[in-house]
Amino acid sequence: MNQYTIKPAHRNILFGAMALGVLSMALTWLGDDAHHTRFWTNFLHNSVFFTMVSAMALFFIAACVTAYAGWHTVFKRIWEAYSMFLFVGLGLLFIVALGVFMHWHHLYHWADEASVETDAVLKGKSSFLNKNWYMFGTIIFVGLWAFFALKLRSLSLSEDNTGDANYAQHKSMRVYAAILLPVFGFSSAAMIWQWVMSVDAHWYSTLFAWYSTASAFVTMIAITILTLIYLKSNGYYENVTQHHIHDLGKFLFAISVFWTYLWFSQFMLIWYANIGEETIYFKERYNNYPILFFANLGVNFLVPFLILMRNDTKRKFGSVSFVAIIVLLGHWVDYFLMIKPGALITASHAGGVEGHAEESHGAEAGHHAAEHVSTFVDGFTIPGLLELGTFLGFFGLFAFVSLTVLSKAALTPKNDPYLEESIHHHVV
Amino acid sequence: MAQHNHTEVVYGLYNDEEDLLHAVKEAQNGHLDIYDVFTPFPVHGLDPILGLEESRLHQAGFIYGALGTMTAFLGMTWIFTKDWPNIFGGKPYWSVPAFIPITFELTVLFAAIGMTVTFYIINGLGPGVVSKHLDDRITDDKFCLAFDAAVVDKQKAESFLKSTGAAEIHSKTL
Numbered sequence: 001m002n003q004y005t006i007k008p009a010h011r012n013i014l015f016g017a018m019a020l021g022v023l024s025m026a027l028t029w030l031g032d033d034a035h036h037t038r039f040w041t042n043f044l045h046n047s048v049f050f051t052m053v054s055a056m057a058l059f060f061i062a063a064c065v066t067a068y069a070g071w072h073t074v075f076k077r078i079w080e081a082y083s084m085f086l087f088v089g090l091g092l093l094f095i096v097a098l099g100v101f102m103h104w105h106h107l108y109h110w111a112d113e114a115s116v117e118t119d120a121v122l123k124g125k126s127s128f129l130n131k132n133w134y135m136f137g138t139i140i141f142v143g144l145w146a147f148f149a150l151k152l153r154s155l156s157l158s159e160d161n162t163g164d165a166n167y168a169q170h171k172s173m174r175v176y177a178a179i180l181l182p183v184f185g186f187s188s189a190a191m192i193w194q195w196v197m198s199v200d201a202h203w204y205s206t207l208f209a210w211y212s213t214a215s216a217f218v219t220m221i222a223i224t225i226l227t228l229i230y231l232k233s234n235g236y237y238e239n240v241t242q243h244h245i246h247d248l249g250k251f252l253f254a255i256s257v258f259w260t261y262l263w264f265s266q267f268m269l270i271w272y273a274n275i276g277e278e279t280i281y282f283k284e285r286y287n288n289y290p291i292l293f294f295a296n297l298g299v300n301f302l303v304p305f306l307i308l309m310r311n312d313t314k315r316k317f318g319s320v321s322f323v324a325i326i327v328l329l330g331h332w333v334d335y336f337l338m339i340k341p342g343a344l345i346t347a348s349h350a351g352g353v354e355g356h357a358e359e360s361h362g363a364e365a366g367h368h369a370a371e372h373v374s375t376f377v378d379g380f381t382i383p384g385l386l387e388l389g390t391f392l393g394f395f396g397l398f399a400f401v402s403l404t405v406l407s408k409a410a411l412t413p414k415n416d417p418y419l420e421e422s423i424h425h426h427v428v
Numbered sequence: 429m430a431q432h433n434h435t436e437v438v439y440g441l442y443n444d445e446e447d448l449l450h451a452v453k454e455a456q457n458g459h460l461d462i463y464d465v466f467t468p469f470p471v472h473g474l475d476p477i478l479g480l481e482e483s484r485l486h487q488a489g490f491i492y493g494a495l496g497t498m499t500a501f502l503g504m505t506w507i508f509t510k511d512w513p514n515i516f517g518g519k520p521y522w523s524v525p526a527f528i529p530i531t532f533e534l535t536v537l538f539a540a541i542g543m544t545v546t547f548y549i550i551n552g553l554g555p556g557v558v559s560k561h562l563d564d565r566i567t568d569d570k571f572c573l574a575f576d577a578a579v580v581d582k583q584k585a586e587s588f589l590k591s592t593g594a595a596e597i598h599s600k601t602l
Contacts, residue, residue, distance in 0.1 A: 268528065272519075274518065309490070311482070311486075426472065
């Protein structure tokens with residue numbers, strides 16, 4: 001079977017997940033503080049997470065085309081389908097960007113003009129951390145990625161119909177892929193700074209974009225493995241063998257170790273230099289999120305490292321999908337830890353709607369702020385049920401969009417110059 | 429692996445790895461015991477046909493690596509907390525993050541050296557060892573299939589090599 005159709009039962013499960021997500025977000029909204037901080041952090045967290053996953057799928061297609069790689073060609077439609085989620089991600093992050101403009105939320109300290117006026121650090125960064133740049137970057141850069149995703153996919157689809165031995169489409173893909181790679185390299189870093197790193201507006205790390213992008217890359221590989229195993233168990237993709245899964249398992253292993261390397265490099269230099277404005281980021285997480293802080297490292301490093309070290313565990317669907325699920329949740333928690341602590345601090349500083357006026361009242365205001373925070377702190381220091389529900393909702397949306405796109409075209413491309421190589425792909 | 433002394437070996441040199449793969453399959457089908465196969469590079473699909481088991485070298489590598497991890501981590505722990513405690517940059521004596529890079533390096537070093545030495549020993553290689561190879565060209569562009577003359581009749585082996593397209597047939601006492 002080379003044409004995928006979503007089974008009605010499976011579609012209903014995905015709709016159920018999305019409904020659960022909407023319900024969780026509604027409940028979050030109702031039980032939230034004045035700024036709806038818990039709602040907006042969850043929204044930002046999941047939007048960025050799945051947008052970055054689809055962006056990494058686009059990046060990986062471009063990287064494979066540029067590197068003349070052929071092992072993935074039989075199932076490259078999966079990554080093309082993921083990359084189409086960028087259009088949804090553009091819409092989701094546009095809502096966040098609009099929220100910055102309209103002051104719907106208080107996620108970013110730099111978005112508060114009154115604070116920026118009196119804060120030298122924020123003032124110094126205001127040429128980059130401002131609402132116009134945020135809006136511009138979100139629309140133009142994600143729009144650019146989405147354009148490239150559309151272009152690469154439509155070239156791949158037209159190759160199915162009219163491709164011949166001249167490989168005109170593939171040559172054209174090489175040009176687009178080669179242009180995309182440097183563009184994506186710089187723009188993805190800029191967007192990660194805007195969306196995620198600027199939640200801790202005073203803090204910065206030059207490694208941050210690498211680290212969070214590696215996190216998204218691991219997630220993308222994990223979701224690819226799960227999708228392939230799901231499709232294979234439903235009788236599709238008989239030409240995807242354990243050799244392809246083995247290579248994906250190697251990527252899951254390798255990029256997990258790479259992520260750990262970046263996590264540690266960022267941590268150790270800050271720990272060693274011990275400069276207050278840098279260590280505050282880790283001190284906050286170490287003191288107030290100790291379980292997640294260490295679990296993040298343990299789960300995302302030790303589990304893939306120890307389980308996938310052997311040859312056969314990368315090939316057996318059971319072990320590799322077990323690690324893929326763990327790592328998917330683990331990196332979701334990783335993004336949780338990037339966003340929530342900083343947003344909580346920003347929200348508690350802002351207090352109520354007239355935050356700064358109240359703060360000047362001293363102890364009384366402090367008590368007031370603490371009271372405000374306490375209504376949603378459970379959803380911050382550990383992911384609560386509402387966070388999980390929101391995650392399932394976004395996951396359902398991501399799965400529904402990508403599976404729908406997948407069902408629009410043949411699962412295995414035709415006329416790709418690397419198709420034969422991919423079908424006979426063989427690793428020991 | 430040439431472990432026995434004074435073994436008479438009959439061997440054919442093939443020009444192409446496809447011919448070699450075909451000949452190895454034929455020999456397996458005809459129940460001819462292969463003494464060894466030599467190729468200038470790893471030939472894809474040769475191991476399963478020869479029925480070679482997966483190498484256990486990487487298991488040894490894991491043990492060497494774990495040994496390196498323990499040596500570095502426990503060594504530094506002992507040095508910096510018991511033997512010669514010093515304060516560096518206001519950090520505690522037992523500063524685990526600072527140990528990690530060195531622990532990593534020693535893990536790699538132990539695994540690399542251990543596996544190299546193990547590989548040399550099990551293959552009978554080493555400095556000053558004269559290797560008992562059949563032909564210089566099997567490290568360049570020839571693919572060699574060898575039979576032990578004591579196991580497979582010499583005439584039979586030669587006719588087999590000829591029939592499977594060996595470019596040259598020789599015999600040599602190792």
